[in-house]
Amino acid sequence: MKVLLRGVHLGLNDNLKQYVDTHLVAHIERFAEDEASEIDIALVDINGPKGGVDKECRVTVRMPGMEAVHVTETSETLFQAIDATRDRLEKAIKRAVERRRQGTGNAGMPFDLNADASNY
Secondary structure, eight states, X not given: OEEEEEEESSOOOHHHHHHHIIXXXXXXXXXXXXXXXXXXXXXXXXXXXXXXXXXXXXXXXXXXXXXXEEEEEEESSHHHHHHHHHHHHHHHHHHHHHHHHHTOOSTTOOSOHHHHHTTO
């Protein structure tokens, strides 16, 4: 899995990178083990040094054969935002995988094209 991590209006120190790797990436890798999968993580400080509830974690996961899954969470600290993002992202990926298995996530196309072709 390819991991893209960037900080927007903030610096990424080793402690933060390690936290993202163990608390976010490690949980998502079990869903996307192949090399073609990609997780794009942006850690954002919205207000800069003003403070407040302005730390945001934006994650987009792309896996072959599935639509991209995007989750954004805002919190007082980056660590809280990362944890909340992980929880929502796991649920969203599980739903996307289940939709793919059931064949309902294919943009309105019939799951079995051969079955429909026999009616004509």
